[in-house]
Each structure stands twice: as C-alpha cells, then as structure tokens.
Amino acid sequence: MKLSKRSIERLRYDGDGKEPVRYSDTEIRGLSLRIYPSGRKKFWLRYRVDGRRRELALGDYGPLTPEQARSMALEKMGGVAQGQDPLEEIQRDKQRGTINDLAKAYIDGHAKPNKRSWKTDEARLEKYVKPAIGNLKPASVSRQDISRLHQKIGVTNGKPYEANRVLALVRFMLNKGQEWGHVPEGHPNPCRLITPFEEKARTRFLGDSEIMRLQKAVAAEDSIYFRGAIWLYLLTGLRKLEVLRLGRSEIADWDRGLVILRMSKSKKKGPDVRSFGEAALAVLRVLPEVDGNEFFFPSTRSKSGHMMGFRKRWNKVRAAAGLEDVVIHDLRRTVGSRMASGGESMKIVASVLGQASSRIAEEHYAHLSPSPVQDAANRYGDLLVKVAGVDPAKAVSGEDSNDD
Known part of the structure; x- marks a missing residue:
C-alpha cells in the first residue's frame, strides 16, 4: 500500500x-x-x-x-x-564524539605540540565553547549555534575582540576535526559565514605625567608582588602571563640580563630569548622567594603555583591614578612606543618585545648579539626611572627612594 x-x-x-x-x-x-x-x-x-x-x-x-x-x-x-x-x-558519527571530545583532541593533538599559547586556547574552550556547544556532535553544530555564542561574548559580555578570537579558534578546530575524522568529509564549517566584530587597532600608551601618577598609585599598594609585576610590565614590555609565569630558572644570565621564556606567547620559532635591563633585574632581585616555588610571582591559591591576575587591585590603582581607560597591555605598548621615540631601531624594539617578524628579520634576530639589546633595555630603563622619579626596586620593596 x-x-x-x-x-x-x-x-x-x-x-x-x-x-x-x-x-x-x-x-x-x-x-x-x-x-x-x-x-x-x-x-x-x-x-x-x-x-x-x-x-x-x-x-x-x-x-x-x-x-x-x-x-x-x-x-x-x-x-x-x-x-x-x-x-x-550513523555508527561512525557516534564514534566521532562531541565538541568536548574534539576540543580535547585539538588541545592534545595540535595546540600543545605547536602553540606556545595553547593554554589560552584551552581557557577559551573551557570558558566559552564547552558550556555552549560542548555536548553537541560536531556535525550538528549550526551557524545559529555559533552566531549565538559569538553574540553572547561580543555583545552581552561586551568583549568583541575576545568573541572574534573564539570564533577563529572554533573555525580552525572544526577544520582540523574534519581532517581527523571528527567531522564528516565535506561538511560545511558553521563559522564560515559569521561576520567578526569590527576591530580597531589600540594605540594607547602612557605619557610622562601618567607614568608618574601610576607609580604613585602602585606604591600605595601593600603587595610587593603586585608592585613588582606592574613595574616589570613597564620596564620589559612582557605580556601579562609572561610576567606572572616568569620563573627564577628562566634567568639564564643575571649579569647579561638574558632571559629564556618557557611559557612565551611569541610566535617566533625557537627559544624566546629576551634581554632585561638592570632596572628590571633589580626589581626581580627584591621579590621575596617562597620555599618550593620557583616563580617570581607565587600564589598558594592557583594550581599553577603563580599569580593568574589581579583585576581588583589593577582597577583600584588605575582609578586612583585617573587612568580608567588603561589596560595592562597598554603598558607593553608604552615600552615599544617610548623606545621607538627614543631612537631605537624597529629591529631592536621588536627583539626587546619578543615580536615575530618576516623571515629575513627573524634570520637577523637569530644572529643579533644580546649586548645591543640589553643596552637598549638599559637606556629605556634609565629613561623610565627618570620620568617616574623613583627607583623601581626601592618602590617595589617599599623603601624610601630618597634615602641614599
């Protein structure tokens, strides 16, 4: 019938x-x-x-x-x-697992072996992706699912840049998933037609008077580690977690200021070697060492053993200094802009900041002697100390900078 x-x-x-x-x-x-x-x-x-x-x-x-x-x-x-x-x-689809399974495969199979910043990818997956679509099959994730996630991060949470980073991460992860068999071959990527939020390059850096206001507000804080972290950002241009993860064993040569970052976010190939000026090294020397903990910025609360952030303290300090629009990364921009305006070459600035460049520039950096880089870091450190009107090590340790 x-x-x-x-x-x-x-x-x-x-x-x-x-x-x-x-x-x-x-x-x-x-x-x-x-x-x-x-x-x-x-x-x-x-x-x-x-x-x-x-x-x-x-x-x-x-x-x-x-x-x-x-x-x-x-x-x-x-x-x-x-x-x-x-x-x-259908049986293969059951074996492909969920987005949670793909996320684990991505972190273990691609991010950890290939990316210094794999922990950032892992954190974004844990915070945003898994709660939203983690239990879905990769092939069942729709464009609407991705759009809702993108809008929630960018509009509801007010983090458009972060929303774009998450969108790019999920797009790449699903592409790898198709390559690995987690997603059916030829299945369209649901991220491909999602329009990223508009991004404007941020150019904020601190002027002379702003640096002075900031150092006074920082000096009023009771945590030597917080004071040390802010000064280290201003003196070295390290990224946020590069400072907080910095270990004592990463100082390869105290006399020459050579530092080899293990947890660098730089995209340069090979070891990420930086040069610290004497002012930055002096700050590190006054930070109290905790038995059994090799980090300069230790923490008993985090599983990692080092500080993960200090949002409340930073918000308090920047409000006291009248710098509510300044974010931590602006301190890194301050280093680059002031070194450049002080006459340092772009290659030296890029080397101090650990920035990746073209292949030719990378080859040039590979043969660059640390001496001129440390000289540049020293010149910048001297300039910053002059502007701030205080010795960083004494400011961090709590000593009166005028007592000689």
Missing part, C-alpha cells in the same frame, strides 16, 4: 503479540512501516550494500510524516547508489 496519513491511521497491530507487523510502501522500494505490539508505529528503510541486506530506522510516525519519511528514504538511497552505507555513517 501507499503509506499515507489516512492509511497509517487506519492500521492496527494484528500480530502475535511478540513481533512487529511490517507494511511496505508501494511508492519507495525498501520503505516500510512497522507496528509494534505496544501500538508504536515506526518507519524503516531496507537496502543492500555489497550484497548485504541492511535496515535503517528512520523515525516514529507522528513526529515524522509519511512524506518526510519518503524524502529521507530517497536521500539515503541516493547515497547507497553511490556506494555509501547510511547505517555505517
């Missing part, structure tokens, strides 16, 4: 009470309706692949209409005609 709403509604179970009764559709070969002793009615598709008979459940009658079942059957049979096995595809 032709399976239609009218004909199916008339059908009742008339079997032996154990096995379902099967009714074949006369329109689509292989499509049938099974009625179970409980009265449940379900569409099935029977087909052959490589001589083997296969049966695929399409869905229950009610949620699925006869027309929808017929359309699904035609789609599946089209794949069978091309040598595909719909049942095997």
Whole structure:
C-alpha cells in the first residue's frame, strides 16, 4: 500500500503479540512501516550494500510524516547508489564524539605540540565553547549555534575582540576535526559565514605625567608582588602571563640580563630569548622567594603555583591614578612606543618585545648579539626611572627612594 496519513491511521497491530507487523510502501522500494505490539508505529528503510541486506530506522510516525519519511528514504538511497552505507555513517558519527571530545583532541593533538599559547586556547574552550556547544556532535553544530555564542561574548559580555578570537579558534578546530575524522568529509564549517566584530587597532600608551601618577598609585599598594609585576610590565614590555609565569630558572644570565621564556606567547620559532635591563633585574632581585616555588610571582591559591591576575587591585590603582581607560597591555605598548621615540631601531624594539617578524628579520634576530639589546633595555630603563622619579626596586620593596 501507499503509506499515507489516512492509511497509517487506519492500521492496527494484528500480530502475535511478540513481533512487529511490517507494511511496505508501494511508492519507495525498501520503505516500510512497522507496528509494534505496544501500538508504536515506526518507519524503516531496507537496502543492500555489497550484497548485504541492511535496515535503517528512520523515525516514529507522528513526529515524522509519511512524506518526510519518503524524502529521507530517497536521500539515503541516493547515497547507497553511490556506494555509501547510511547505517555505517550513523555508527561512525557516534564514534566521532562531541565538541568536548574534539576540543580535547585539538588541545592534545595540535595546540600543545605547536602553540606556545595553547593554554589560552584551552581557557577559551573551557570558558566559552564547552558550556555552549560542548555536548553537541560536531556535525550538528549550526551557524545559529555559533552566531549565538559569538553574540553572547561580543555583545552581552561586551568583549568583541575576545568573541572574534573564539570564533577563529572554533573555525580552525572544526577544520582540523574534519581532517581527523571528527567531522564528516565535506561538511560545511558553521563559522564560515559569521561576520567578526569590527576591530580597531589600540594605540594607547602612557605619557610622562601618567607614568608618574601610576607609580604613585602602585606604591600605595601593600603587595610587593603586585608592585613588582606592574613595574616589570613597564620596564620589559612582557605580556601579562609572561610576567606572572616568569620563573627564577628562566634567568639564564643575571649579569647579561638574558632571559629564556618557557611559557612565551611569541610566535617566533625557537627559544624566546629576551634581554632585561638592570632596572628590571633589580626589581626581580627584591621579590621575596617562597620555599618550593620557583616563580617570581607565587600564589598558594592557583594550581599553577603563580599569580593568574589581579583585576581588583589593577582597577583600584588605575582609578586612583585617573587612568580608567588603561589596560595592562597598554603598558607593553608604552615600552615599544617610548623606545621607538627614543631612537631605537624597529629591529631592536621588536627583539626587546619578543615580536615575530618576516623571515629575513627573524634570520637577523637569530644572529643579533644580546649586548645591543640589553643596552637598549638599559637606556629605556634609565629613561623610565627618570620620568617616574623613583627607583623601581626601592618602590617595589617599599623603601624610601630618597634615602641614599
């Protein structure tokens, strides 16, 4: 019979009470309706692949209409005609796991081996991606799912730049997932048509009077580690976590100011070697050492053993200094802009900041002697001390900078 709403509604179970009764559709070969002793009615598709008979459940009658079942059957049979096995595809989809599984594979299989900043990727996945779409199958993630996530971070949370970073991360992760078999081959990436938020390059850096106001506000704080961290940002241009993760064993040569960052976020290939000026080294020397903890900025609260941030203190300090619009990364920009305006070459500035450049520039940096880099860091440190009007090490340790 032709399976239609009218004909199916008339059908009742008339079997032996154990096995379902099967009714074949006369329109689509292989499509049938099974009625179970409980009265449940379900569409099935029977087909052959490589001589083997296969049966695929399409869905229950009610949620699925006869027309929808017929359309699904035609789609599946089209794949069978091309040598595909719909049942095997479903089984493979189950084995592909969820976005949570793909995220773990991405971190272990790509991020950790290839990216110094893999912990940033991991943090974004944990904070934003997993709570939103972690339990979904990669192939079932829709453009609407990604758009909602992007809008929530960028608009609701007010973090458009972060939203764009998360969008790029998910796009790349899903592409890798297709390469690794977590996503069906040829499946469209749901991120591809999402428009990123507009980004404007930030150019904020501190002027002379602002540096003086900042150092006075920092000096009023009771934490020597917080005072030391802010001064280190201003003296070295390190990124936020590069400072907080800095370990004592990373100072390769105190006399020459050579530092080899293990947890660098720089995209340069090979070890990330920096040169600290004497002012920065003096700050590090006054930071109290904690037994069993090798970090300059230790913490007993974090699992990492080092400070992870100081948002409340920073907000308090910048408010006291009248610098509410200044973010921590602006201190890094201050280093670069002041060194450049002081006459240092762009290559030296890039080397001090640990910035990646073109291949030719990288080759030049590889042969760059640390001496001129440290000289530049020293000149900048002297300039900053002059502007701030205080010795950084004494300011961090709490000593009166005027007592000589």
